[in-house]
Amino acid sequence: MEAARSDAVDLPWGESVVDTAWGSAIDPGREDGRLVAESLERAVEANEVPLPAQLDPGLTAALKDAGVRTLYAHQLAALRAVETSDVVVTSGTASGKSLAFNMPVLDAIARDPVGARALYLYPTKALAQDQARKLFEIAPEGLRHAIYDGDTPREERPAIRRRSNLILTNPDMVHVSLLPHHKRWAEFVSKLRFVVVDEAHVYRGVFGSHVANVLRRLRRVARMYGADPRFILTSATIANPLELAERLVGTEFELIDSDGAPKASRRIAMWNPPLTDRASGARRSVLAEAADMLADLVTSGARTICFVGSRRGVELIQRFTGDELERRGRGDLAERIAPYRAGYTPQQRREIEARLARGDLLAVVATNALELGIDIGELDAAICAGFPGTVASLRQMWGRAGRRRDGLAVYMAGIDGLDQFFCRHPDEFLDRPVEAAILDHRNERIQSAHLVAASFERPLGAEGDDEILGDGWRERADALVGAGYLRRGPSGYALRNKGLHAGGISLRSASADSVTVVDA
Structure with missing residues (x-):
């Protein structure tokens, strides 16, 4: 973590909501030892360039209408x-990664709305909803985009497959809907120019191995219909973005890891709840301590x-x-604090996101469903209660804040x-690299x-299976x-029982049960 570390009270900080919040919520912990360490990440200026002249004029006009007149x-x-190549883009939060993949995709669709198709994959439904809203802001003439996920009414799905030139979905729907029933998707897949995988850093471990x-199965089916789509991946900052992209897709990638976006200053606090029993080392519940700090922050604005x-x-x-x-x-x-967690209906999720974006809510308490890049409006502070792993x-x-x-x-x-351990060795924590x-x-x-x-x-x-599926x-x-x-x-290796399909494979398990193929 690149940060200017300081034990002094007077960090170089202007008068702001954050300054007031720090004074009311954080400074009291300096005296009683709850504030273990602090650091300051300094602001960085933007590196901007003009919109390229080669963009489709309709897309350029749509971008300017949305207020986009320069690029990072x-x-x-x-x-x-x-x-010329598949691409993985890695940069910080709120750095404009979405526009990095939207531009080439929308440019291709603007030039050929009938003959170009794109598939966007997101790890959560909420993220797909957020991106669909953003697409309306910069949509050139001819763009017909739609969400295709588990919430999509079945009676609407045939029309979406037939009419849309950009579909936003998730790996699970590709796995159980598109690929086993590719004949229904034949026209779309035959024109598939781009596959975008957003938040690719999520696809690690068992889940990533499945995805x-x-x-690779998607590449096989696309090839069968004469398509060879370009893959564009985005990732948060991780140690191996290029390796991850190439392992996910099985092709060679070009890495874009420069970040031309501006960064606001961020003040960081490490906090340890107080001891309740010195002899045993017991401490106050992190949930109760987080609640008190949240009350302090909300009260301070x-x-x-x-x-x-x-x-x-x-x-x-x-x-x-x-x-x-x-x-x-x-x-x-x-009354202006709301929970946000998995298990809500799509309507409940979207209402909370809209209230946050409008500023009707002062605070939200969330599981990691909001870790990813949903645009929930401008926030001042973020608390992480417990190390997330x-x-x-x-x-x-x-x-998410600042x-x-x-x-x-x-x-x-x-x-x-x-x-x-981190509280006893704060330098180990503050200097710890991303994994x-x-x-x-x-x-x-x-x-x-x-x-x-x-x-x-x-x-x-x-033909092509050795290249796509790899050795072994x-x-x-x-x-x-x-x-x-x-x-x-x-004809090769064929399924012995034609009544079997992919529905029995859980993308989140590697247990023996997960590889049982079940009746369609």
């Missing part, structure tokens, strides 16, 4: 790189997001904060060993399951023949 340097670099196989790792934690922090505000005689503020996730959470103006970020330690995102698409159970699914879509062994897939296919899943014939 990394957005222009991505636009140029996409002409890597889904993307700072619009705040507080992250916690569980649904139960979300509900408790909201309740504790409301109780504390009532105790202070500010029950009116309690990776520095990359923590940085994403902190990045996106366009000075911000405040708090890491509040929990009671587990890693949190308390690599690791996946293994050749994991035996995972790849074998997807080979069975791929054989349903097209017999294995077609034939040995795995032979094993599946022996296990009774596949049969080998003149």
Whole structure:
């Protein structure tokens, strides 16, 4: 973490909401030891360039109408790189990664709205909804975009497949809807020019290993229909963005890791709840401590997001904060704090996001559903109650605040060993680099399951399969023949039972159950 560290009270900070909030919520912890360490990330100026003349005039006009008259340097670099290679763009929160992939895609669609198609993949429904709203702001003439996910009414899906030239969806829908039923998607896939994978850093571990196989299956089906789409990936800051992109898709990528976006100053606090029993080392609950700090911040006028790792934690922090505000005689503020977690209906999620964006809410208590790049309006402060597991996730959470103006970020330690280790060694925490995102698409159970699914879509062994599926897939296919899943014939490895499909493969599990192929 690049930061100017200081133990002094008088950090170089202008008069602002953050300054007031720090004084009311953070400074008291300096005296009693709860404030373990602090740092300052200084502001960075933008590196802007003019809109390129080669953009379609209709797109240029749409961008200018939306207030986009210049680009950040990394957005222009991505636009140029996409002409010759697959591209992965990595930069900070609120750095304009969406425009980096929207420009080449919308330019192609503006020039050929009938013959060009694009598929956008998002890890959450909320993120797809947010991006769909942004597309309306910069849509050139001829763009017909739609969301296609589990919330899409079934009666609307055929028209979306037939009419849309840009579809926003997620890997699960590609896995269970597009690929097994590719004949329904034939016209769309045959014209597929771009596949965008946003927030690619999410695809690590078991989930990432599954998604890597889904993307290879997508490449196979696209090739069957004569398409060879360009892949554009975006990622938050991680240690290995280029390696991750190439492992996810199986092609060579060009990395764009410069960041021309401006950055506001951010003041960072490490916070440890107070001891309740010195002999045992017991400390006050991080949920109660976070609630008190949230009440302090809201009272001081700072619009705040507080992250916690569980649904139960979300509900408790909201309740504790409301109780504390009532105790202070500010029950009116309690009504302007809302929970945000998985399990809400699409309408509930979107209403909370809209209230945040409008400024009707002063604070939201969230699980990591809001870690990703949803535009929820301008926030002043972010609290992370407990270490979220990776520095990359923590940085994403902190990045929700101070996106366009000075911000405040708090890491509040929990009671587990890693949190308390960081509090004893704050330099280890503040200097800790972001982690690599690791996946293994050749994991035996995972790849074998997807080979069975791929054989349903097209017999294995077609032209290009060695390139797409990689070394060793034939040995795995032979094993599946022996296990009774596949049969080998003149056309290659085919599914033995045509009634089987991909629905039995969970993208989030590598257990034996996850590779069971079930009846359609």
